[in-house]
């Protein structure tokens with residue numbers, strides 16, 4: 001009887017020691033693997049950071065966002081990661097929003113991340129005459145309007161007609177317009193071609209939809225003329241064909257934005273949208 005009890009105790013102790021050892025080895029191993037993974041990640045991050053820093057439009061403040069975005073989009077080139085994050089594509093449209101800095105004046109950014117308040121109305125709007133305008137939204141801010149008229153006059157000398165078909169639009173006008181589109185096509189579709197109230201660039205008074213508001217405008221001589229000359233008068237094609245993800249809008253060959261001659265030339269030369277230009281040359285400075 002005594003002998004049997006002793007044997008049971010020995011077996012019991014043996015089992016405890018064995019389980020303990022196995023557990024110890026297992027936990028230690030997991031820790032080691034985890035440490036190794038962390039090290040590998042850190043090395044990858046360091047070398048990726050170094051590569052990102054060599055990119056032309058790298059912004060130091062955005063480094064953490066670049067790394068996160070790169071991790072989520074492993075197939076993208078570095079330059080695309082930079083362009084996307086600089087343009088806020090890692091944020092949620094119409095949700096991660098902030099007020100537009102109107103002090104940026106001609107360079108103020110209004111898109112699906114930056115909005116104007118309901119009562120924002122530029123105080124230097126002027127009305128274009130029939131010589132330069134067709135349509136009901138005939139107002140633009142003074143500097144933009146002056147440059148628009150200069151551009152139109154220059155085009156006339158080349159036998160090209162350039163007229164504003166839609167300029168400044170108030171917040172309440174955009175409310176009606178957007179609601180109408182939503183009713184017709186649904187919110188999701190409407191969001192691809194119409195801005196929500198407050199998020200429309202037309203409220204800046206720095207925009208002109210030129211001649212005809214449809215895609216056939218692309219095939220006109222006026223469009224070709226604008227391609228070669230708009231930037232000389234401070235205007236840019238705001239929603240280009242190959243940058244739809246960056247701007248958040250379908251290609252709009254008719255929609256031009258005044259940014260001033262210096263910025264327009266730079267955007268033209270470097271093939272940048274206002275989103276990319278703003279992040280790097282305005283906000284970053």
Ligand SMILES: [Zn+2]
Nearest residue numbers: 207208209255
């Ligand atoms: Zn427009």
